[in-house]
Amino acid sequence: xxxxxxxxxxxxxxxxxxxxxxxxxxxxxxxxxxxxxxxxxxxxxxxxxxxxxxxxxxxxxxxxxxxxxxxxxxxxxxxxxxxxxxxxxxxxxxxxxxxxxxxxxxxxxxxxxxxxxxxxxxxxxxxxxxxxxxxxxxxxxxxxxxxxxxxxxxxxxxxxxxxxxxxxxxxxxxxxxxxxxxxxxxx
Numbered sequence: 001x002x003x004x005x006x007x008x009x010x011x012x013x014x015x016x017x018x019x020x021x022x023x024x025x026x027x028x029x030x031x032x033x034x035x036x037x038x039x040x041x042x043x044x045x046x047x048x049x050x051x052x053x054x055x056x057x058x059x060x061x062x063x064x065x066x067x068x069x070x071x072x073x074x075x076x077x078x079x080x081x082x083x084x085x086x087x088x089x090x091x092x093x094x095x096x097x098x099x100x101x102x103x104x105x106x107x108x109x110x111x112x113x114x115x116x117x118x119x120x121x122x123x124x125x126x127x128x129x130x131x132x133x134x135x136x137x138x139x140x141x142x143x144x145x146x147x148x149x150x151x152x153x154x155x156x157x158x159x160x161x162x163x164x165x166x167x168x169x170x171x172x173x174x175x176x177x178x179x180x181x182x183x184x185x186x187x
Contacts, residue, residue: 007029080147094125135180141163145159
C-alpha cells in the first residue's frame, strides 16, 4: 500500500464533510483496494464470477453510504474498516452462491498465499469467516490483527500503530492467531 500521508489528511477532510477530499481520495484508495481484491481472488476457481472490481465497488459503496459520516482517525483506521467490509462482501457473495435457488456449492477462495493452512483443500471464505468470528470470541485483538493483515493488506507496523501495541505484539498475535485458525479449520 502507498504510505502517502495525504490519504490520512484527505480522510480527515472527508470526515469534516469536504466532498472534494472524497473525490481526490477515491482514485488513490481505489487502486490499493483493487490490488487487495485481486490478491483475494487470485486463486479462484474457473467458474468464480466475483471480479476484483465488483468486490471493491461493493465495499466502496458500503464505505461511503453511511447515514452518519465516519470520523476517520487515520489511514490504518480506514483500511481496517475497508478490510472488514471486503470480508463481509466476500461472505455475502459466497452465501448467495450457496443459496438453494442458485444451486451453488461452497467455493474455495484462498485468502492469501502467505497463510499456510493444513487441510487438504483451501478453506472457503465462509469457513475463514466463521473461524475469525470464533477467534474474536476468544481474543478480539488477534482476530482484528489477522483480519487487518489478510483482508486489509496492512503491514505489521501499521497494525501496531493503529492498535497502539508494539511490533513484537503484532508478530506474536499473527503467529498465535494463525495457529489457532489452522487448528480450528482442521476441525
